[in-house]
Amino acid sequence: MQATGVQIDGRSLRGALVRRAGQKLQLIDLKTHEIEESCKSDLHASNTAKNKFFNLFIRGASSTLVSGLQSNDLLIRSRTFTPAKSRKLRQALILQVEAQLHLKAEELITVSLFEAQEKRATTYSTTQPALNAHLEAFHKIHLDPERVSAVPAALKAFVKWKEPDFASYFLLDIGLTSANCIWVENGLLQKAHALSFGLQHLKGFWENKNDSIDFSAIKNSQSAFAEEARTFRREIAKMLHSFQQQRPLIFTGETNDSAFREFLLEGLRECITEEKQLSCTAEERLYAVCIGLAIDYLINIKQPIQFRHGSSLSSQNWQKLGRSGCFLISAAAMLCALIYGTGSWWIDKREKDIIHNLEAWTAEKDPTLRLELFSAGKDTPTLVNQWLRLIEKNAKDYRFLMKAPKVAQFLDWIAHHPLVDSFSQTPDPIFFEQIRYQLVSLPHLDAMDNPYLVKIDLDFKVGSPLHARKFHEMLLQGQGLVDASREISWDVLPDRYRATFYLKNE
Amino acid sequence: MNFMMFFEQVGRFFFEKKQVWIFFSLLIAPFFLVLAVLAPRFFTLRETERSFDSAALRGRAALEKRIEKEMFLCRFSKFEPYFIDQYLEALPLLQDNLQELYAMKNHPASKNRDALAKRIEFLEGPDNRLSFAEENIRSSKRIKETEERLLHPVEIDMNDLNRLLSLIEDVAIGGYTPKETSPQLIIQDFVLTKKNGAAYELNLSLLKREFLHTAEK
Numbered sequence: 001m002q003a004t005g006v007q008i009d010g011r012s013l014r015g016a017l018v019r020r021a022g023q024k025l026q027l028i029d030l031k032t033h034e035i036e037e038s039c040k041s042d043l044h045a046s047n048t049a050k051n052k053f054f055n056l057f058i059r060g061a062s063s064t065l066v067s068g069l070q071s072n073d074l075l076i077r078s079r080t081f082t083p084a085k086s087r088k089l090r091q092a093l094i095l096q097v098e099a100q101l102h103l104k105a106e107e108l109i110t111v112s113l114f115e116a117q118e119k120r121a122t123t124y125s126t127t128q129p130a131l132n133a134h135l136e137a138f139h140k141i142h143l144d145p146e147r148v149s150a151v152p153a154a155l156k157a158f159v160k161w162k163e164p165d166f167a168s169y170f171l172l173d174i175g176l177t178s179a180n181c182i183w184v185e186n187g188l189l190q191k192a193h194a195l196s197f198g199l200q201h202l203k204g205f206w207e208n209k210n211d212s213i214d215f216s217a218i219k220n221s222q223s224a225f226a227e228e229a230r231t232f233r234r235e236i237a238k239m240l241h242s243f244q245q246q247r248p249l250i251f252t253g254e255t256n257d258s259a260f261r262e263f264l265l266e267g268l269r270e271c272i273t274e275e276k277q278l279s280c281t282a283e284e285r286l287y288a289v290c291i292g293l294a295i296d297y298l299i300n301i302k303q304p305i306q307f308r309h310g311s312s313l314s315s316q317n318w319q320k321l322g323r324s325g326c327f328l329i330s331a332a333a334m335l336c337a338l339i340y341g342t343g344s345w346w347i348d349k350r351e352k353d354i355i356h357n358l359e360a361w362t363a364e365k366d367p368t369l370r371l372e373l374f375s376a377g378k379d380t381p382t383l384v385n386q387w388l389r390l391i392e393k394n395a396k397d398y399r400f401l402m403k404a405p406k407v408a409q410f411l412d413w414i415a416h417h418p419l420v421d422s423f424s425q426t427p428d429p430i431f432f433e434q435i436r437y438q439l440v441s442l443p444h445l446d447a448m449d450n451p452y453l454v455k456i457d458l459d460f461k462v463g464s465p466l467h468a469r470k471f472h473e474m475l476l477q478g479q480g481l482v483d484a485s486r487e488i489s490w491d492v493l494p495d496r497y498r499a500t501f502y503l504k505n506e
Numbered sequence: 507m508n509f510m511m512f513f514e515q516v517g518r519f520f521f522e523k524k525q526v527w528i529f530f531s532l533l534i535a536p537f538f539l540v541l542a543v544l545a546p547r548f549f550t551l552r553e554t555e556r557s558f559d560s561a562a563l564r565g566r567a568a569l570e571k572r573i574e575k576e577m578f579l580c581r582f583s584k585f586e587p588y589f590i591d592q593y594l595e596a597l598p599l600l601q602d603n604l605q606e607l608y609a610m611k612n613h614p615a616s617k618n619r620d621a622l623a624k625r626i627e628f629l630e631g632p633d634n635r636l637s638f639a640e641e642n643i644r645s646s647k648r649i650k651e652t653e654e655r656l657l658h659p660v661e662i663d664m665n666d667l668n669r670l671l672s673l674i675e676d677v678a679i680g681g682y683t684p685k686e687t688s689p690q691l692i693i694q695d696f697v698l699t700k701k702n703g704a705a706y707e708l709n710l711s712l713l714k715r716e717f718l719h720t721a722e723k
Contacts, residue, residue: 398575437695
């Protein structure tokens with residue numbers, strides 16, 4: 001994974017390409033490109049400058065362009081939290097910070113950076129106009145940083161990379177057009193300030209424009225340059241004083257000139273304890289902001305500082321989003337096509353199985369039905385429904401088939417009933433005097449839906465009332481042909497008994 | 507490069523200015539489309555499978571009933587139009603009793619010859635013959651229904667009863683077998699009253715169904 005930290009400093013466009021492999025960070029290249037004035041207005045020239053700039057680096061496809069907002073465009077707050085980081089906590093924190101800033105909410109952009117192990121969070125707030133101005137500066141040279149981070153965070157990341165043990169310090173980064181000053185306490189960024197002028201401003205007062213500035217000659221000089229340099233130093237001292245602490249001071253940026261550092265330290269003794277030297281090359285010190293921006297992004301890859309949200313996103317990010325969107329939609333469409341294809345194939349297969357089974361069934365059981373069903377091409381549901389209709393039609397009893405017990409059947413049943421037989425074995429057998437079989441209901445042409453229903457009137461004589469009662473009980477139990485669910489009447493006539501009951505259909 | 511611009515425009519279109527819903531709509535729309543196409547087909551298939559299972563279960567019983575119906579129609583569509591006249595009304599009744607009466611009458615020691623002659627005359631005469639009157643004739647294209655009611659009760663014995671029921675109800679009873687050319691005869695009202703000795707008085711009402719050529723559906 002690679003990132004390119006970029007910084008516009010006056011007419012210099014600086015860049016640092018850093019690669020991360022696992023936990024290891026590797027500085028690949030450091031380059032500076034001088035921006036010509038014509039580049040800023042001439043599109044062709046700008047494109048040329050951009051191409052030149054990018055050709056300086058071996059930029060892989062995965063390299064992300066990261067720039068940073070200056071301290072004077074930022075408001076930094078650091079907090080310590082008991083609960084672990086969470087999305088809701090982050091949102092609450094941002095809301096709280098924005099509420100305290102008394103700026104227009106719609107113009108505020110706040111991001112938070114959690115350091116989970118220490119349960120600390122740092123919020124960086126800026127305004128939309130400041131971000132627009134920053135982006136405009138890059139757009140003029142046709143660069144569009146994918147990530148806009150913060151210079152103070154970059155400087156802190158640079159120090160942590162070079163000297164991981166440094167926990168509390170001041171850092172002064174002096175550029176050609178600006179000077180950033182940060183205070184880091186126990187690894188947590190506390191405050192940051194910036195001056196909107198730097199060495200380029202001082203060079204304007206240097207008498208011999210062709211020579212480099214000699215700060216060793218300032219000491220007792222009353223020249224305009226010397227006065228301006230002292231003013232510059234006083235402004236820096238004011239920034240350090242505002243921290244109200246004394247900490248070691250680290251120099252980065254255009255501070256490789258020891259005489260310049262000595263000159264500055266002379267006026268800053270009261271604000272600092274000592275000067276701390278980083279174990280880095282002069283070139284790395286010059287590119288501290290660029291390196292720090294790239295490192296900060298690569299270390300905090302899961303939650304990098306990013307002020308470009310919503311419509312402020314870079315072209316590359318829009319392209320990434322567009323690519324991802326197209327890919328997801330295409331993938332969804334292909335997945336759906338796959339689901340549709342598989343689903344259709346499965347449904348077709350099941351329908352063919354049904355047809356096959358139906359053919360086999362009808363061929364085995366009912367060939368005439370097979371001819372009737374498969375005579376015309378029909379789809380499976382129609383075929384099965386037609387088959388079901390035919391079955392339902394045939395499943396009904398044919399209404400003209402006699403379903404009630406016939407007279408012969410009834411007479412045979414009553415004559416050979418075990419109870420009647422048992423009475424015959426005694427001196428008191430049962431004598432049937434009259435049998436009436438009445439088909440009280442049956443289907444006929446005028447009433448096709450009438451059921452078959454047989455009513456029996458049985459007159460019999462038997463000497464023993466016990467036998468009569470047993471016979472009655474037999475009828476009530478609904479044994480054999482008797483339908484016990486219908487009315488069973490029992491009459492005792494002067495010389496006989498009469499039982500009336502209905503017969504069960506088959 | 508054009509592709510990059512295209513992707514940038516797509517990205518801005520989908521994710522800028524609260525237009526994310528378009529993206530998600532396009533993302534899930536194909537799934538709904540597939541669901542809308544496949545779900546009805548799937549549910550129709552399930553319904554068809556259920557119908558098939560149900561039909562397969564009921565198919566055998568339906569087939570048996572259809573065969574039974576076809577056999578029934580085949581049996582009763584070949585009938586003799588005058589079956590009742592030829593076989594029922596011509597049936598001699600109480601033949602055993604008649605033989606006994608003749609024997610008693612011709613016996614030299616017989617005393618009640620007049621009474622016996624009167625009895626024989628009754629048994630041989632039309633008063634003890636089955637005689638049906640047709641009532642309530644109903645007909646359709648393929649079925650004719652006629653209610654046949656006995657004009658007067660008759661006296662019968664057990665043999666007569668078995669023979670009669672065998673012919674009417676198309677069942678074999680003892681040594682009596684039904685005629686293959688009978689129409690469908692259904693006993694609507696049957697009253698059997700015990701008389702003296704082995705004789706019974708029978709009153710009868712029938713429904714005759716004649717199936718013409720092919721059956722009514």
